[in-house]
Amino acid sequence: xxxxxxxxxxxxxxxxxxxxxxxxxxxxxxxxxxxxxxxxxxxxxxxxxxxxxxxxxxxxxxxxxxxxxxxxxxxxxxxxxxxxxxxxxxxxxxxxxxxxxxxxxxxxxxxxxxxxxxxxxxxxxxxxxxxxxxxxxxxxxxxxxxxxxxxxxxxxxxxxxxxxxxxxxxxxxxxxxxxxxxxxxxxxxxxxxxxxxxxxxxxxxxxxxxxxxxxxxxxxxxxxx
Amino acid sequence: xxxxxxxxxxxxxxxxxxxxxxxxxxxxxxxxxxxxxxxxxxxxxxxxxxxxxxxxxxxxxxxxxxxxxxxxxxxxxxxxxxxxxxxxxxxxxxxxxxxxxxxxxxxxxxxxxxxxxxxxxxxxxxxxxxxxxxxxxxxxxxxxxxxxxxxxxxxxxxxxxxxxxxxxxxxxxxxxxxxxxxxxxxxxxxxxxxxxxxxxxxxxxxxxxxxxxxxxxxxxxxxxx
DNA sequence: TCAAAAGTGTTAATAGTACACCCATGA
DNA sequence: TCATGGGTGTACTATTAACACTTTTGA
Numbered sequence: 001x002x003x004x005x006x007x008x009x010x011x012x013x014x015x016x017x018x019x020x021x022x023x024x025x026x027x028x029x030x031x032x033x034x035x036x037x038x039x040x041x042x043x044x045x046x047x048x049x050x051x052x053x054x055x056x057x058x059x060x061x062x063x064x065x066x067x068x069x070x071x072x073x074x075x076x077x078x079x080x081x082x083x084x085x086x087x088x089x090x091x092x093x094x095x096x097x098x099x100x101x102x103x104x105x106x107x108x109x110x111x112x113x114x115x116x117x118x119x120x121x122x123x124x125x126x127x128x129x130x131x132x133x134x135x136x137x138x139x140x141x142x143x144x145x146x147x148x149x150x151x152x153x154x155x156x157x158x159x160x161x162x163x164x165x166x167x168x169x170x171x172x173x174x175x176x177x178x179x180x181x182x183x184x185x186x187x188x189x190x191x192x193x194x195x196x197x198x199x200x201x202x203x204x205x206x207x208x209x210x211x212x213x214x215x216x217x218x219x220x221x222x223x224x225x
Numbered sequence: 226x227x228x229x230x231x232x233x234x235x236x237x238x239x240x241x242x243x244x245x246x247x248x249x250x251x252x253x254x255x256x257x258x259x260x261x262x263x264x265x266x267x268x269x270x271x272x273x274x275x276x277x278x279x280x281x282x283x284x285x286x287x288x289x290x291x292x293x294x295x296x297x298x299x300x301x302x303x304x305x306x307x308x309x310x311x312x313x314x315x316x317x318x319x320x321x322x323x324x325x326x327x328x329x330x331x332x333x334x335x336x337x338x339x340x341x342x343x344x345x346x347x348x349x350x351x352x353x354x355x356x357x358x359x360x361x362x363x364x365x366x367x368x369x370x371x372x373x374x375x376x377x378x379x380x381x382x383x384x385x386x387x388x389x390x391x392x393x394x395x396x397x398x399x400x401x402x403x404x405x406x407x408x409x410x411x412x413x414x415x416x417x418x419x420x421x422x423x424x425x426x427x428x429x430x431x432x433x434x435x436x437x438x439x440x441x442x443x444x445x446x447x448x449x450x
Numbered sequence: 451t452c453a454a455a456a457g458t459g460t461t462a463a464t465a466g467t468a469c470a471c472c473c474a475t476g477a
Numbered sequence: 478t479c480a481t482g483g484g485t486g487t488a489c490t491a492t493t494a495a496c497a498c499t500t501t502t503g504a
Contacts, residue, residue: 010276012237058309084283
């Protein structure tokens with residue numbers, strides 16, 4: 001076989017990315033979902049997705065798609081899985097790679113989200129999604145939960161500075177179960193990469209709660225998972 | 226945009242699978258690698274791979290590729306990651322999805338392996354591989370190690386019946402560290418889905434070692450991870 | 451009878467879990 | 478002064494880790 005034929009005898013496929021965008025609000029995880037005002041599957045709910053373009057890596061495609069919707073360009077994102085079953089997109093054959101992204105829900109671009117007819121939906125209220133997007137959400141959630149147990153990825157869902165009460169509520173939302181306050185704070189105290197900023201947040205209590213931040217340098221030195 | 230243009234305006238790409246095939250022999254993990262007698266990269270070492278075909282799911286492509294090399298069609302396989310960087314294949318743009326497979330190293334088809342100029346290489350002796358295959362091996366190994374700590378996937382590297390000494394050596398190879406024999410056997414004894422067959426293996430000792438097998442039904446009832 | 455691998459329990463250390471009250475503050 | 482969320486310590490339980498000798502048997 002001549003070298004140039006090595007590639008050309010094989011078929012090509014559309015390659016897409018679909019993004020599971022997690023936010024955290026009012027003590028619950030939320031997803032940013034599209035109520036599609038375009039074909040195919042107009043009128044139904046779906047994840048934000050897009051096709052990989054020439055000259056664009058798979059990771060870049062995922063970043064672009066999330067930025068198109070949220071205006072945010074430096075989110076924590078991880079590849080979850082690639083879905084390649086035959087009938088998964090009823091239109092044409094498309095291989096799609098799912099990525100999850102973690103967003104500070106106070107920061108996204110409301111104009112863009114509105115323009116795409118997207119909405120934040122609390123995880124337990126997630127509607128049925130098109131194609132195999134339900135499965136993608138399930139897989140992404142499981143992967144994100146696992147990641148959250150081995151490294152502090154959840155912090156990407158909070159603002160720069162946060163209180164321990166917020167952090168605990170976040171982890172309760174991620175893990176889906178209540179956590180003992182004293183045990184939780186003991187564990188956090190042992191993590192020197194979560195440090196007091198000195199600031200105090202008085203929006204939720206008269207007494208005020210100490211603000212903390214994540215110190216990436218200290219973290220990278222400690223673990224590196 | 227008319228519906229039919231939704232797909233057609235986007236580019237298509239070659240989609241491939243690359244398979245990290247693990248075996249276990251002489252107390253060490255091994256990889257089944259090709260010493261390529263074909264282009265591109267003839268003469269260099271690589272993983273076994275292949276292009277996804279029309280009418281074939283991504284998982285099916287991975288199964289086919291592994292079967293072409295080993296003759297085995299019901300291996301334990303898991304998707305690891307999809308690699309989509311621009312220059313990853315210097316020939317043309319190819320998106321490749323890596324899968325790992327676990328093989329009982331006594332069972333593969335020697336004719337096929339020979340025909341492909343493939344060789345079992347002990348993991349620490351792995352040569353440099355083409356493209357991004359080094360990274361694929363690293364990612365697959367990490368994923369397989371993680372899986373092995375949460376469910377007994379390693380058993381797929383052993384014959385149907387095995388001794389506890391074999392099983393311990395396997396886990397020492399997977400985890401890359403020695404394990405205390407008494408603690409190990411205590412842990413296995415607590416797993417009712419690893420059961421004595423009644424048989425005795427006398428090939429390694431005069432005394433003989435009890436043979437065990439994995440009972441899938443009991444396992445599925447217990448956990449289901 | 452001895453070499454070689456198989457098999458067997460106890461104790462100590464560590465990690466994880468359960469649990470309830472006082473504190474500071476502004477309205 | 479009191480309602481509200483913030484903050485704190487100890488005892489118990491479960492899990493994991495360390496550790497060395499006896500058994501069986503065929504050559």
